[in-house]
Structures are given as structure tokens and as C-alpha cells.
Amino acid sequence: MSITILNEGNPTTPSGWRAATWDCAIKYQQRDDLALLVSDQPCSAAAIFTTNRVKAAPVRYDQDLMARNGGILQALVVNAGNANACTGSAGAAAALAMAQTSAQALGLALDHVFVMSTGTIGVPMPIERIVAGIEAAAKRLDQAHGFAAAQAIMTTDTRPKHAAVRVALPSGSTVSLGGMAKGAGMIHPNMATLLAVITSDAALSPAVLDAALRQAAELSFNSISIDGDTSTNDTLLVMANGMAGNQPIEQLDSPDGAAFLAGLTTLCQRLAHAVVRDGEGATRFITINVRGAQSYADAKLAAMTIAKSPLVKTALYGADPNWGRVLCAIGYSGAEVDPERVILDFGGMRVLEGGLPLPFDEAAATALLDVPQVLIEADLGLGEAAATVWTCDLTEGYIQINTEYRT
Structure with a gap:
């Protein structure tokens, strides 16, 4: 098995995928804000949705869709600028209209079209402009438009997020995976x-794909946090059309299944990291490793509590080696902790051991934190389990973006 990362790859890198975009003037001026992504043949599909109980109309539509279509899709339509959330029956009708228009324009079954929306909550959808945009975009599908699709789904993002990987399966075939993501704020597992x-x-099969997606998501999109907020629209979708011609993967724990899972996890992590790096106002990409926990759940809980602490995130913005804030977060995380066994390292420099601070060079520690990529490590000293999560610092830029978001 080998995995080749294609940094300039995108959702149309795998065989049999085409995309198109259109400017529907939903919120933004003079930029495309609608994307179509279409496979040349039906796909196995799986999706994971927000756990927020306030769910946008497209999320509710897609959850019902995936429950009835046997995990088969062939197209996605997605708009940016309007979340179609908290929009009542009109919002539900708009989500359905997006699916119906796409199906008709593409000549597909209605239940083979997935719908996504992202943007401002509580604003009526300009569905007439969106319908017209879908009809226009459907006439210009092309494999070359994958990068444009990644651009069209952006909201407060400062850059498109896209990548692809090529996986050599142990059985001899080669398969590809491509992807795009959007997100810069309201990001939490x-x-x-x-x-x-x-x-x-x-x-x-859809069942194998669903199992792979859930494992990959746990180690990627569910291991990042920008601001601790979980959105009404969060959706992770994977579709596989089988056009690589490999022998169908029937078991995830088979050699080919393990290779596909490794490729999917690699791609999901690259996209998830891109989201964190583009966090609203962020200046630092922060990796938090927690080891020595009694269980993976405890390690993840401690790491994620550090990642979402405003006190930790503001200290790291200022490159302040404030180990007390990190230890405090571990202590209230809910993970099993013995303070006298905790070890903390900032950028490879040990600052605390046995629950007590060590004499360290403050200026040197600050220099280790005053870099674009920061590493925080904690050893709980209680077991063998470990977890890694990723976050960013919290700056004035985040406040400015979110005070002006609706205007």
C-alpha cells in the first residue's frame, strides 16, 4: 500500500467526476456561490451530520434522503451565503426545489441528489435565483471545474480548501480520492x-464506505476546534463511483479496505487541517498531543478541552508559555487525572513535571511558541492511550469578523 498526496487535487480528480459553478448573487458580489458536483455513474454514499438539535433545512432533507435511498447518490448541489436554517416550511420547500431542479437538469433520479447550504442563518432563500443558477450550471459541467467548486462554497474562508490522494491497493489496483471543504468559524467536533x-x-459498498467515513472523521473533522461552536449545517459527505475498476471492497478490515481507510483518513486530515489553518483571525496552527491516559476517550477529552479553552488560545496568540492554563483545562476536562503525574511540554521544552513547574527560560519558551505551528504535549502518566487534536489561537481578528458577519 502507498498513498500519494496531490496538493492541487480537488473533487474532480478521481475518475468520472465533473463540476460546475454559477453566480446566483445570494449574498456576495461578483463571485460564484453555487456549485454542482456530478458523477458519471451512481455512487455508494455515506454522510455524517451536525449533532446540533437546531438543524438547517438541507440537513433534515439529506438525513431523510440517506435513510431511504440505500446509500446511493450521483450528484451534489451546494450554495454559499445562505444557510437555509431557521427558515420554516419555505426553507424546506427551497431545499426540495434545489434537489428537484438539479435532478431535472441533470437527468437523474430525485433521490440521487444531495443538497448542502452554508451561510447566514434565518434569511429566506432567494430560490428563484438559485434555481436559475442550477439550470445554467448544469450546462457547463467539466472535470476542469473542481477547483472552482471549492472556491464557490466559501463564506468567511480566506482561501479554498481542496486536496486529493492516490492509493495503491494491495490487490494491485489504484484508486483516487478528492475533496473540498469550507469552514473558518463555528468549528467544533x-x-x-x-x-x-x-x-x-x-x-x-455503502456499508463499508459508511464505516470508513466514521473512523476517518473521528481522527480528522471530529478532532478539530476553532471556537467551540457546532453549526446547524455541518455535513461530511463521501461518494464513490467505482470507476477505478478495482475489485469491490467488501470488508473494511481486509488489506484493500485498510488501504482505502488510510487514504480517506489522510485526505480528511488534510482538509480538516486546512480548515483550522484558515480559522477566523488565526495566526497559529496548534497541535495538542495528550498521551498517558487511561483510555482514548480520556485522552481526547483532555486534548479537546485544552483546544477550546479561550484562556489557552489567547495565551498562545501572545506566545505566552502559561502552563497553568493548560493544566487547569486538563483538570476540569472530566478525564481521569492525577495532577502529581502530569508532564507538560511546550514546543519540546518541558515546563511542568509531577504537577510542579520546572525552572525554564521564559524567553526561549516564548520563542518556541511565537511560530506559525505550535506543539503542546501533555502526559497524564496513567496509562497508554493517546489522542491528537488541532486548533488555532484566538485573536482580535476573530472578534472583528464575527461582529461584522451579518453586515
């Missing part, structure tokens, strides 16, 4: 306003 779409040309 389960999912995170985050939308992500993964495409593939691998052949595998």
Missing part, C-alpha cells in the same frame, strides 16, 4: 459551519 465533500473512484 460532531461536526464542526463546516461542509466537506469527498469523492472517489473506488468500488465499495
Whole structure:
């Protein structure tokens, strides 16, 4: 098995995928804000949705869709600028209209079209302009438009998020996976306003694809946090059309299944990291490793509590080696902790051991934190379990973006 990362890859990198975009003037001026992504043949599909009980109309539509269509899709339509959330029956009708228009324009079954929306909550959808945009975009589908699709789904993002991987399966075939994501704020696990779409040309069943997606999401999109807020629209979708011609993967724990899962996890992590790096106002990408926990759940809980602490995040913005804030977060995380066994390292420099601070060079520690990529490590000293999460610092830029978001 080998995995090749294609940094300039995108959702149309795998075989049999085309995309198109259109400017529907939903919120933004002089930029495309609608994307179509279409496979040349039906796909196995799986999706994970927000756990927020306030769910946008497209999320509710898609959850019902995936419950009835047997995990088969062939197209996605997504708009940016309007979340179609808290929009009542009119919002539900708009989500359905997006699916119906796409199906008709593409000549597909209605239940093979997935719908996504992202943007401002509580604003009526300009559905007439969106319908017209879908009809226009459907006439210009092309494999070359994958990058444009990643651009069209952006909201407060400062850059498009896209990548692809090529996986050599142990059985001898090669499959590809491509993807795009959007999100810069309202990002926290389960999912995170985050939308992500993964495409593939691998052949595998919807059940195997669903199992792979859930494992990959746990180690990627569910291991990031920007601000601790879980959106109404969060959706992670994967579709695989089988056009690579590999022997269908029937078991995830088979050699080919393990290779596909590794490729999917790699791609999901690259997209998730891109979301964190583009966090609203962020200046630092922060990796938090927690080891020595009694269980993975405890390690993840401690790491994520550090990641979402405003006190930790503001200290790291200022490159302040304030170990007390990190230890405090571990202490209230709910994970099993013995303070006298905790070890903390900032950028490789040990600052605390046995629950007590060590004499360290403050200036040197500050220099280790005053970099674009920061590493925080904690050893709980209680077991063998470990977890890694990723976050960013909290700056004035985040406040400015979110005070002006609706205007």
C-alpha cells in the first residue's frame, strides 16, 4: 500500500467526476456561490451530520434522503451565503426545489441528489435565483471545474480548501480520492459551519464506505476546534463511483479496505487541517498531543478541552508559555487525572513535571511558541492511550469578523 498526496487535487480528480459553478448573487458580489458536483455513474454514499438539535433545512432533507435511498447518490448541489436554517416550511420547500431542479437538469433520479447550504442563518432563500443558477450550471459541467467548486462554497474562508490522494491497493489496483471543504468559524467536533465533500473512484459498498467515513472523521473533522461552536449545517459527505475498476471492497478490515481507510483518513486530515489553518483571525496552527491516559476517550477529552479553552488560545496568540492554563483545562476536562503525574511540554521544552513547574527560560519558551505551528504535549502518566487534536489561537481578528458577519 502507498498513498500519494496531490496538493492541487480537488473533487474532480478521481475518475468520472465533473463540476460546475454559477453566480446566483445570494449574498456576495461578483463571485460564484453555487456549485454542482456530478458523477458519471451512481455512487455508494455515506454522510455524517451536525449533532446540533437546531438543524438547517438541507440537513433534515439529506438525513431523510440517506435513510431511504440505500446509500446511493450521483450528484451534489451546494450554495454559499445562505444557510437555509431557521427558515420554516419555505426553507424546506427551497431545499426540495434545489434537489428537484438539479435532478431535472441533470437527468437523474430525485433521490440521487444531495443538497448542502452554508451561510447566514434565518434569511429566506432567494430560490428563484438559485434555481436559475442550477439550470445554467448544469450546462457547463467539466472535470476542469473542481477547483472552482471549492472556491464557490466559501463564506468567511480566506482561501479554498481542496486536496486529493492516490492509493495503491494491495490487490494491485489504484484508486483516487478528492475533496473540498469550507469552514473558518463555528468549528467544533460532531461536526464542526463546516461542509466537506469527498469523492472517489473506488468500488465499495455503502456499508463499508459508511464505516470508513466514521473512523476517518473521528481522527480528522471530529478532532478539530476553532471556537467551540457546532453549526446547524455541518455535513461530511463521501461518494464513490467505482470507476477505478478495482475489485469491490467488501470488508473494511481486509488489506484493500485498510488501504482505502488510510487514504480517506489522510485526505480528511488534510482538509480538516486546512480548515483550522484558515480559522477566523488565526495566526497559529496548534497541535495538542495528550498521551498517558487511561483510555482514548480520556485522552481526547483532555486534548479537546485544552483546544477550546479561550484562556489557552489567547495565551498562545501572545506566545505566552502559561502552563497553568493548560493544566487547569486538563483538570476540569472530566478525564481521569492525577495532577502529581502530569508532564507538560511546550514546543519540546518541558515546563511542568509531577504537577510542579520546572525552572525554564521564559524567553526561549516564548520563542518556541511565537511560530506559525505550535506543539503542546501533555502526559497524564496513567496509562497508554493517546489522542491528537488541532486548533488555532484566538485573536482580535476573530472578534472583528464575527461582529461584522451579518453586515
